[in-house]
Amino acid sequence: MLRNFWYIGCASSRLRNSPRATKILDRDLVLFRDSNGQAHALEDRCCHRGVRLSLGKITEGAIACRYHGWRYDGSGRCIHIPSLPSKHRLPESFGVTAFPTAEICGYVWVWMGDIQAISPPPELPDFLRHRWRQGAFSARCNWMKMVENNVDWCHVVFAHEWTHPVFFIRLLRGPGEFNYEVRITETAMITFTPPTINEDDPIPDKVLASFKFELPDRLEVRQYFGGKSGRGINLIAYFHFVPTTANSCRIEWMIPSVFPVGPRVSWSARKPKILVQDKELLESAQSWYDREGSDFEHSVESDISQIAVRRLVERALQQNRTDRLPKRRVVRVRV
Numbered sequence: 001m002l003r004n005f006w007y008i009g010c011a012s013s014r015l016r017n018s019p020r021a022t023k024i025l026d027r028d029l030v031l032f033r034d035s036n037g038q039a040h041a042l043e044d045r046c047c048h049r050g051v052r053l054s055l056g057k058i059t060e061g062a063i064a065c066r067y068h069g070w071r072y073d074g075s076g077r078c079i080h081i082p083s084l085p086s087k088h089r090l091p092e093s094f095g096v097t098a099f100p101t102a103e104i105c106g107y108v109w110v111w112m113g114d115i116q117a118i119s120p121p122p123e124l125p126d127f128l129r130h131r132w133r134q135g136a137f138s139a140r141c142n143w144m145k146m147v148e149n150n151v152d153w154c155h156v157v158f159a160h161e162w163t164h165p166v167f168f169i170r171l172l173r174g175p176g177e178f179n180y181e182v183r184i185t186e187t188a189m190i191t192f193t194p195p196t197i198n199e200d201d202p203i204p205d206k207v208l209a210s211f212k213f214e215l216p217d218r219l220e221v222r223q224y225f226g227g228k229s230g231r232g233i234n235l236i237a238y239f240h241f242v243p244t245t246a247n248s249c250r251i252e253w254m255i256p257s258v259f260p261v262g263p264r265v266s267w268s269a270r271k272p273k274i275l276v277q278d279k280e281l282l283e284s285a286q287s288w289y290d291r292e293g294s295d296f297e298h299s300v301e302s303d304i305s306q307i308a309v310r311r312l313v314e315r316a317l318q319q320n321r322t323d324r325l326p327k328r329r330v331v332r333v334r335v
C-alpha cells in the first residue's frame with residue numbers, strides 16, 4: 001500500500017456534528033470537527049479500554065468516548081477524564097495517534113505517511129468550473145482491481161450491457177478496431193484514443209476518450225462527444241479508489257451536476273449502475289486471488305493499459321527500482 005500520500009477520508013458534506021468512522025490502508029480512523037469546524041482524524045480507539053471513538057459524540061469541540069467519557073482534542077491528546085477528581089492531573093502520555101488532515105475540493109483528506117514527507121494536499125482540475133454530485137460505496141476487492149478495470153478498453157461491451165454508451169455504439173455499428181495510446185510518467189499513466197502521430201506530440205485537449213490514473217488512487221475520465229468543429233460536449237468524472245484493506249476498497253466518485261445552480265458539491269446516495277456492474281464482477285474474481293494469488297492470469301496485447309498501471313504502482317512501492325518505464329505505446333484493439 002502506498003503510504004506517503006493523501007487519501008480521501010470522506011466527503012466534506014458527510015462530516016457534520018457527529019464523529020464519522022472511516023478506514024484507510026487498513027487503519028481504523030475517526031473523523032470529527034472541532035468547535036471551529038476544522039476537520040481532524042484520529043485512530044478510532046480510546047486509549048482507556050479500546051472502545052471506538054466513532055461511537056461517541058462531540059463535546060465542547062472534542063471527541064468524547066461513549067464508554068467512560070474520556071475526551072480527546074484534534075491532536076489526539078486526552079484532555080478530560082470525568083472520573084478523575086478535579087485536582088488530579090491528567091497524564092501527558094494519555095492519547096491516541098492523530099493524522100494530518102486537509103479540506104479541499106469537496107473532500108476531507110488524510111495524510112497516511114511519514115510527517116517528514118508530507119506534501120500539499122491534492123486538488124481536482126476543473127473543480128471551480130462546475131457544480132458537482134458526489135457519492136461513495138465499498139467493494140470487497142483489492143483497490144488495484146478497480147483501477148485496472150477502469151482503464152480497460154475491452155470489457156465495456158460485455159460488462160456494461162444496456163448501460164454504457166460504448167455498448168450502444170457497438171450495437172448500432174457492430175464490432176470495430178481502433179488504436180489507443182498509453183503514456184507513463186513517474187506519477188501517472190494516461191491512455192487515450194485516438195493516439196498522437198509522434199511520441200513527443202502533446203495530448204490534445206479533446207480526445208474521444210481518455211483515462212488518467214494518478215498516484216496514489218485517482219482516476220480522471222474524460223470523453224468528448226462532438227465533431228472537429230470543437231463545439232461538442234466534454235464530459236469529465238473523478239474516481240478515487242481508496243484502499244481500505246488488502247482486499248477491499250472504497251470508491252469515491254464525483255461527476256459534474258446537470259444543473260448549473262445550487263451548492264458547489266451535493267451528495268448523492270445512489271450507486272452508479274456502471275460501477276455496480278464492475279463491483280459484482282471484481283468481487284467474484286477477488287476470491288480466486290485470495291486463494292491462489294495471480295499466477296493463473298494470462299494477458300494479451302490489448303491489456304497494455306492495465307499492465308502499465310501495475311508497473312507504475314510497483315515502481316512507487318519499490319523506490320529503489322532502476323528499470324525505465326516505456327514512455328509511449330500504441331495498441332490496436334477490436335471491440
